[in-house]
């Protein structure tokens with residue numbers, strides 16, 4: 001997930017790049033495609049470049065209730081400053097995500113920044129549908145597909161028990 005510093009310097013607009021997902025640091029994201037598409041604009045500024053655009057990534061989650069895998073197509077905006085290391089002090093690095101480069105550097109590595117953007121977009125408690133009925137706590141049947149007939153009153157599912165524990 002590298003870009004030539006030379007290319008950033010000459011600038012480009014809405015250019016499409018494709019990166020291999022297996023070059024990304026492992027943050028527990030399950031990608032459904034071996035490539036991520038990015039649309040990137042590079043704008044030269046004083047002693048820095050502003051790199052922004054969108055990341056298109058298809059990932060999958062396991063629903064926390066029924067454990068089914070759901071796929072999701074993300075369109076994630078990013079905005080990062082690429083800053084000459086020698087002039088780092090000129091920039092408010094708190095304000096925006098930034099990557100520094102050295103004078104003789106050839107490439108900018110974007111893997112960490114992009115992985116963070118994608119990781120942040122992963123839901124904490126993913127559900128396949130908002131009202132997912134989950135698995136039967138007795139027989140394990142996916143209750144979205146069919147009702148198994150076990151006599152578990154609605155109020156006494158595993159999830160309700162967990163909710164009680166959380167409150168205490």
Ligand SMILES: [Zn+2]
Pocket residue numbers: 063064065066067068127128129132133134
């Ligand atoms: Zn579900």
Ligand SMILES: [Zn+2]
Pocket residue numbers: 136137138139140141148149150
């Ligand atoms: Zn059952």
